[in-house]
Amino acid sequence: MEARLAHHFRAIETQRQAERLGMWLFLATEVLLFAGLFCGYTLYRFLYPDTFHLASGHLDVGLGTVNTVVLISSSLTVALAHHFARQGRSRLAGALLFVSVLAGLAFLGIKAVEYGHKFEEGLLPGRYFHNEELGGAPGASMFFTLYFLTTGLHAFHVMIGMGVLTWIGARAWRGEFHENHTMPVELSGLYWHLVDLVWIFLYPLLYLV
Amino acid sequence: MHGPRRYVFVWIALLALTGTTYGMSKVDLGGHWNLVVALAIAAAKASLVVLFFMHLWDAKGTNRLVFIVSIFFVLLLIAGVVGDMATRFPLARPPEATGLQGGVEPGPGRDPMHGSQNERVR
Numbered sequence: 487m488e489a490r491l492a493h494h495f496r497a498i499e500t501q502r503q504a505e506r507l508g509m510w511l512f513l514a515t516e517v518l519l520f521a522g523l524f525c526g527y528t529l530y531r532f533l534y535p536d537t538f539h540l541a542s543g544h545l546d547v548g549l550g551t552v553n554t555v556v557l558i559s560s561s562l563t564v565a566l567a568h569h570f571a572r573q574g575r576s577r578l579a580g581a582l583l584f585v586s587v588l589a590g591l592a593f594l595g596i597k598a599v600e601y602g603h604k605f606e607e608g609l610l611p612g613r614y615f616h617n618e619e620l621g622g623a624p625g626a627s628m629f630f631t632l633y634f635l636t637t638g639l640h641a642f643h644v645m646i647g648m649g650v651l652t653w654i655g656a657r658a659w660r661g662e663f664h665e666n667h668t669m670p671v672e673l674s675g676l677y678w679h680l681v682d683l684v685w686i687f688l689y690p691l692l693y694l695v
Numbered sequence: 696m697h698g699p700r701r702y703v704f705v706w707i708a709l710l711a712l713t714g715t716t717y718g719m720s721k722v723d724l725g726g727h728w729n730l731v732v733a734l735a736i737a738a739a740k741a742s743l744v745v746l747f748f749m750h751l752w753d754a755k756g757t758n759r760l761v762f763i764v765s766i767f768f769v770l771l772l773i774a775g776v777v778g779d780m781a782t783r784f785p786l787a788r789p790p791e792a793t794g795l796q797g798g799v800e801p802g803p804g805r806d807p808m809h810g811s812q813n814e815r816v817r
Contacts, residue, residue, distance in 0.1 A: 503755055510758045514765035521769040528773050529780060533792040547717070554713050562706040565748045569698055624791035672750075679748045686740045689713075690733035694720035 502669065509673045513680050516643075520684050523636045527691060530632065534625030541620060541629035542695065544609055546600055550693035553596050554685065560589030561682040564651070564675045571663040571671040579671060580659030583651045586678065590648040597641055604630070611635070636688055643681045650674045705747045712740045 495501040531538045567582035608616035611634050615627035654674045657663070663671055716736040724732065746752040751759055780788065 503757075506754070507757055507761065510761040514761050517762075517765045517769060521772055524769065525773050525776050529776050531794075532777055532780060533789060533794045535794045537793070547720070551713065551717050555710065558706065558709045558713065561744060561748050562702055565702045565705075566699055569702065624789070624793070676749055679744055682748075683741050683744055686744065687734075687737050690716055690720075690737050694716060695730045695733050 498666075505669055505673065509676050513676060516680055520636075520639070523632065523639065524687070524691075527632050527636065530625060530628045531691075534623075534628065537620075537623040537625040538629050539695070540623060541609075541626050542692065544607065544617075544620065545633070545693050546603065547693050549596050549600050550689055553593050554689045556589050556593050556596070557682050557685050560586040560593075561679050563589070564678045567655075567658070568668065568671050568675050571658060571668040572665060574664045576658045576661045576663040579663060580655045580657075583655030583658060583671075587648045587651050587655065590644050590651070593644060594641060597637065601634075604633075609633075633692055636692070640681065640684050640688060643684070647674075647678045647681050650677060701747060705743050709740055709743055712736050712743075 491498050491501055495504065563582045563586045567579040567586070570576075570582065571579035604610065608614075608618075609620070609630045610616070610627075611631035612627055615621075615630060617626070620626040651674055654670050658671060716733055719732050719736070720729065723729070745762065751762065
């Protein structure tokens with residue numbers, strides 16, 4: 487399938503620019519969606535800095551760091567997939583996208599293990615919080631409310647990203663993309679990189695400080 | 696430098712920065728410096744992803760503008776909320792908040808730690 491020029495665009499380059507702009511506008515709304523949660527985090531961290539420091543110590547930094555590496559590496563394979571799609575090596579691009587999906591699966595698996603630990607220790611949001619060690623500290627349950635909201639919304643985005651990359655990966659594997667037709671690979675890649683971008687900020691804010 | 700080599704270099708830089716931020720979290724820098732350093736490293740990593748993986752380095756002005764404006768509004772939102780909470784008089788804050796001691800001087804009769812009204816609240 488060739489990238490067709492819609493009649494309301496003068497040139498294919500104008501059309502591509504419009505397609506990219508549309509994706510960036512969508513990504514801006516995603517940034518603002520997460521901004522609400524980041525804002526809540528900032529506010530409660532500002533109110534309860536000592537508790538947030540203590541509560542952060544109850545997260546598994548090792549697993550968080552491994553997940554950061556997994557997600558950064560999956561961004562690399564997505565970027566490489568776009569590069570090879572532009573060179574007409576569609577099948578290789580598809581394989582790289584499938585590798586990214588597997589990385590996303592690994593990320594979710596590690597996240598599930600982490601969630602399991604939190605459930606066992608009673609480090610749960612709001613009124614379900616029943617951890618004895620942190621019990622008395624004001625704001626402790628709020629830390630875990632924010633932890634589950636931010637990582638949960640992020641994990642939801644990982645799942646959507648995996649779905650999109652599987653779809654585009656399958657099309658690439660069938661050899662659909664070539665020098666003049668790579669836009670689906672590029673735009674789905676942008677979405678995946680945004681998911682990575684959100685995690686880049688969640689990782690230090692939740693696990694490190 | 697273009698193509699796969701550029702991406703691999705960016706990836707190595709991202710891994711190095713991840714290692715750095717992990718290492719720095721083990722060192723107590725005092726005050727809020729741990730947070731500042733962690734956020735600075737996160738911003739550097741985010742810039743690498745946005746500029747090279749997401750191609751804003753080579754992009755046209757409008758796409759850059761959209762992203763920069765969205766980041767600007769995120770910062771505006773956070774600055775507004777924190778500025779509000781930081782400049783409230785103490786009784787309007789959650790009673791057990793520890794992060795505001797040494798903030799705005801409490802007025803007479805409003806001190807949450809000593810005011811008789813506040814004893815009843817707690």
